[in-house]
Amino acid sequence: MQRENRRFYLGVFGTEEDILGATNEARQRGLTIVDVYAPYAVHGLEKAMGLRYTRLPLFTLAMGILGAGLKIWFEFWTTAVSWPVNVGGKPWNSLPAFIPVTFEVMVLFAGLGTVTAFFIGQRLIPGRKAKLPVHGVTDDKFALVLEETDASFDKESTQKMFEEFHVLEVVERVEQEPIQ
Amino acid sequence: MDQTPLILGDKTPGDVTNDISRLLEGRPTALWWMAFLAALSLLGLGAVAVTYQIATGIGVWGLNNTVGWAFDITNFVFWIGIGHAGTLISAVLFLFRQRWRTSVNRAAEAMTIFAVMCAGLFPLIHMGRPWFAYWMFPYPNGRGPLWVNFRSPLVWDFFAIATYFSISLAFWYLGMVPDLAAVRDRAKGIWKKRIMGFVSLGWNGSYRTWMRYETLYLLLAGLATPLVISVHTIVSWDFATSVIPGWHTTIFPPYFVAGAVFSGMAMVLTLMLIARKTMHLEDYITKTHVGAMTKLILLTGSIVGLSYATEFFVAAYSGNEFEQFVFLNRAMGPFAWAYWTMVACNVITPQLFWIRRVRENFVFVFILTLFVNVGMWFERYVLIVTSLHRDYLPASWAGYSPSLVELATLLGSFGLFFTLFLIFIRFVPVIAMAEVKGVLSIGRRRKNAA
Amino acid sequence: MSATVTDIRYQPTAQRLFSAMAAIGALSLAAGLVLAPDRAWANLLVLSIGTVGLGVGGAVFIAVHRLSGAGWATALRRVPEAMVSLLPVGSVGLLAVLVFRPNLYAWVNPSAELEHLMVGFKGLWLNRPFFLARAVFYLALWSWLGWSLVRVSRLQDLDPHRKGYRESGRYAALLAATFGLTYCLASFDWIMSLEPEWYSTVFGFYNLAGMFVAVLAMMTLMSVWLRRRGEFRGVLSGEHLHDLGKLLMGFCTVWAYLWFCQYMLIWYSNFPEETGYYLIRREGAWNSVFFLNLAINWILPFLILLPASVKRSSSAMAKIATLLLLGRVVDLYLMIVPSIEGVGGPKFGIYEVGMLAGAIGLIALLMIRGLRGAAIVPQIDLRLQQSLHYHS
Known part of the structure; x- marks a missing residue:
């Protein structure tokens, strides 16, 4: 099935102030921000883009609880149920002695689980080819990608707005999918 | 509101990419090759020693019935401790928003990983039959199934080190991804492009990814902080859960953690001061960074000193003659030389960091950090050997001195550490570029865009 | 810039309430001293050590904040400064116990079974004149350094050209260098020696962690209250609260960590001279207090503080802070009182409630006095701008 072509309008900026300003402005004008590309995490850009919070912390919490729960059960089961061995007269249920490993496994589950979730969720996969909007966004350039959603998209005024923020380059692209 | 800039030389983000990526391009210098060959020969020596002792049995060590733990466990605790500063810098200081950490966290995390690898080696060798190391893992087996004893601190240790290594590696790699992408995008050679691309x-710097990345980084920092404390706590429990005088003491966990950070911080500084000079990173590692790290050394060193004092005091106060004997024996017995080396290097010399002039003289700082490294190695040596060599039963009192094989293994572990570190500085951006780019504006008056 | 001295007072009803509470406390103490002297003295010890801890802890917070070069809490600094004014009252209470009720400490007139312990170093260390001299020394040292830090901070308000920053650095360094050792030794003296046979090397750190949690809780509570009144409007931001929340969560976890280290190691090694401490506390009704202590000092606050939104809510933070301050009392109570009353359980009643109310009333009255007489926000500190305009 032939997918419809979409038109993207890109501004390339040189400083974090400019990209912040341009993004804020674009959002205030109600333009559709597809994404912003930056060489480093610019403080406040997520607010400028109006991104929603992420649910990663909840996932971490769930994985932590899962890991700790499984481990404490396993320790109790091996030590007191499956094959109880008297070591140094310690009780079968040696809860204080079970806590260290439970803690470690909790951290292991939570940590590796969240990293994996992030990689999968963001499609960061070994060997995947990077699609950059313009060259240099991993170095010192910032790119704001807008979508020309309908005919009312006013290129001229957008270009003017970009220029206010010292745009380095403006690119227009027609593609079937956003870059990400 | 003026602040000292963290990064000197009015760098732009582009400068940062250039300065740091440049280090990976071009051929290694003669100095690098010399260091690498030296490290590699040490590693070779260690490999020979390890092969020999595994083939022959650990009877080739200087251990005896009374002193059943000595050199290798000392080295194990020493290396684990070194590793902890990396996590402190990458996680704890991140939570405390100490922005100066950005210049050193990459190298410190690398150091963590290599140090944990060195540390893991020693218990593995100590097992005598390292090919059965997988017995530490609680898997259903044909022996009952006889499970590992989860009440044993040695099993806790296995889990702690395994978790610590995994999480540190994930943290390190995660932090590196944006920088690897930056290297990829400027790579000239086809293979470099391919490898870095893989x-x-x-990674393409999409801010939707960045936002989640920042959250993930915070989450990992929040997990790694209690983790690093738990790891050295568990190491301390290897000793403190026993009934050996001088080992069984409740202050061990915080005292070990402080000591670990203390020694690791000293090692980071030692390495970074060398890197700063040889790799010309003067703009990135400045007075601010060194000053902050020396203050942390002073703080943790003082906690360590306070713990020594507390142990000594409580031994006297306890009225327990075995405890009292152990501590007097440490200070005045056959290992008094090691004890006083430890006190001098760990408690006395770091106090010089109270003086600003000392903190700002990098030669001095370098020498003092070497002292700390030595002192902290001796701390573990004193702790392990002196507590064991005088038993409850005078008939089993013994001495201990390391054999050549043990010394060669220690040297080999340094060889492994430096070999890995030298490879690291050739193949991976040694400074976290994406993080440094974020702190460039600190302390700099922004030019008003015309 | 001229300093505007804030004349800060409670509402008349609150003022009357706190005065009444203080009076009730005084009455309960007086009645207790006559009718149930051991209980009254033990409670006075608990509350005095808590109050001294808040006082010296305020000074330690200022010192640590100054030495670490952090800027974020400068705007809130008057609160820990006011806490320093709790030191004299706490010291008086504490010294009263040590001087007038020596028998609380079993080693003062050792029974036959303790006699053998009181030889050697222990005999020398635990002797009354030396014990009292040490207490006076610790309290005097902390008061001097704490008061000096406050004085320098206030003089800086009045005279912008004063080189107060360096001077405060000197006092801060001196306090930081001496505080760890003196507070640990003081914990051994005042609390651990109640059970002369028992010893635990981490005890000093444990008590210190608990003290510091209480200091942070007190700062949170006062700051939220001042914001509600208006003085801290525009000063205490959501970021400040968020940070205080993270610190509270972090330090209550440090407390729990040290709690576990001490408990687990003593449980694991099972030495008769060590386990006695926990045996008393795990029997009968004390056992409930034992778990209550863990619940209100760590489990509850930790779980409640997990979401960021809670850390930014001033009413939630005020409640958690109150919980943790009560938790400090319970913790001290559990450290001190079982050693005096022995197996059985807490004798909890009119004296305990009355004296606790008295302490709350007195601390409230002292805190407002401590806040008076200086601008509510430090005037010309270099780091103030950073603190006011700071966001994470």
Whole structure:
């Protein structure tokens, strides 16, 4: 099935102030921000883009609880149920002695689980080819990608707005999918 | 509101990419080759020693019935401790928003990983039959199934080190992905492009990814902080859960953690001061960074000193003659030389860091950090050997001195550490570029865009 | 810039309430001293050590904040400064116990079974004149350094050209260098020696962690209250609260960590001279207090503080802070009182409630006095701008 072509309008900026300003402005004008590309995490850009919070912390919490729960059960089961061995007269249920490993496994589950979730969720996969909007966004350039959603998209005024923020380059692209 | 800039030389983000990526391009210097060959020969020596002792049995060590733990466990605790500063810098200081950490966290995390690898080696060798190391893992087996004893601190240790290594590696790699992408995008050679393209996971700097990345980084920092404390706590429990005088003491966990950070911080500084000079990173590692790290050394060193004092005091106060004997024996017995080396290097010389002039003289700082490294190695040596060599039963009192094989193994572990570190500085951006770019504006008056 | 001295007072009803509470406390103490002297003295010890801890802890917070070069809490600094004014009252209470009720400490007139312990170093260390001299020394040292830090901070308000920053650095360094050792030794003296046979090397750190949690809780509570009144409007931001929340969560976890280290190691090694401490506390009704202590000092606050939104809510933070301050009392109570009353359980009643109310009333009255007489926000500190305009 032939997918419809979409038109993207890109501004390339040189400083974090400019990209912040341009993004804020674009959002205030109600333009559709597809994404912003930056060489480093610019403080406040997520607010400028109006991104929603992420649910990663909840996932971490769930994985932590899962890991700790499984481990404490396993320790109790091996030590007191499956094959109880008297070591140094310690009780079968040696809860204080079970806590260290439970803690470690909790951290292991939570940590590796969240990293994996992030990689999968963001499609960061070994060997995947990077699609950059313009060259240099991993170095010192910032790119704001807008979508020309309908005919009312006013290129001229957008270009003017970009220029206010010292745009380095403006690119227009027609593609079937956003870059990400 | 003026602040000292963290990064000197009015760098732009582009400068940062250039300065740091440049280090990976071009051929290694003669100095690098010399260091690498030296490290590699040490590693070779260690490999020979390890092969020999595994083939022959650990009877080739200087251990005896009374002193059943000595050199290798000392080295194990020493290396684990070194590793902890990396996590402190990458996680704890991140939570405390100490922005100066950005210049040193990459190298410190690398150091963590290599140090944990060195540390893991020693218990593995100590097992005598390292090919059965997988017995530590609780898997259903044909022996009952006889499970590992979860009440044993040695099993806790296995889990702690395994978790610590995994999480540190994940943390390190995660932090590196944006930088690897930056290296990829400027790589000239086809192979470099391919390899960097493979490991950078298709990172393109999308801010939707960045936002989640920042959250993930915070989450990992929040997990790694209690983790690093738990790891050295568990190491301390290897000793403190026993009934050996001088080992069984409740202050061990915080005291070990402080000591670990203390020694690791000293090692980071030692390495970074060398890197700063040889790799010309003067703009990135400045007075601010060194000053902050020396203050941390002073703080943790003082906690260590306070713990020594507390142990000594409580031994006297306890009225327990075995405890009292152990501590007097440490200070005045056959290992008094090691004890006083430890006190001098760990408690006395770091106090010089109270003086600003000392903190700002990098030669002095370098020498003092070497002292700390030595002192902290001796701390573990004193702790392990002196507590064991005088038993409850005078008939089993013994001495201990390391054999050549043990010394060669220790040297070999340094060889492994430096070999890995030298490879690291050739193949991976040694400074976290994406993080440094974020702190460039600190302390700099922004030019008003015309 | 001229300093505007804030004349800060409670509402008349609150003022009357706190005065009444203080009076009730005084009455309960007086009645207790006559009718149930051991209980009254033990409670006075608990509350005095808590109050001294808040006082010296305020000074330690200022010192640590100054030495670490952090800027974020400068705007809130008057609160820990006011806490320093709790030191004299706490010291008086504490010294009263040590001087007038020596028998609380079993080693003062050792029974036959303790006699053998009181030889050697222990005999020398635990002797009354030396014990009292040490207490006076610790309290005097902390008061001097704490008061000096406050004085320098206030003089800086009045005279912008004063080189107060360096001077405060000197006092801060001196306090930081001496505080760890003196507070640990003081914990051994005042609390651990109640059970002369028992010893635990981490005890000093444990008590210190608990003290510091209480200091942070007190700062949170006062700051929220001042914001509600208006003085801290525009000063205490959501970021400040968020940070205080993170610190509270972090330090209550440090407390729990040290709690576990001490408990687990003593449980694991099972030495008769060590386990006695926990045996008393795990029997009968004390056992409930034992778990209550863990619940209100760590489990509850930790779980409640997990979401960021809670850390930014001033009413939630005020409640958690109150919980943790009560938790400090319970913790001290559990450290001190079982050693005096022995197996059985807490004798909890009119004296305990009355004296606790008295302490709350007195601390409230002293805190407002401590806040008076200086601008509510430090005037010309270099780091103030950073603190006011700071966001994470």
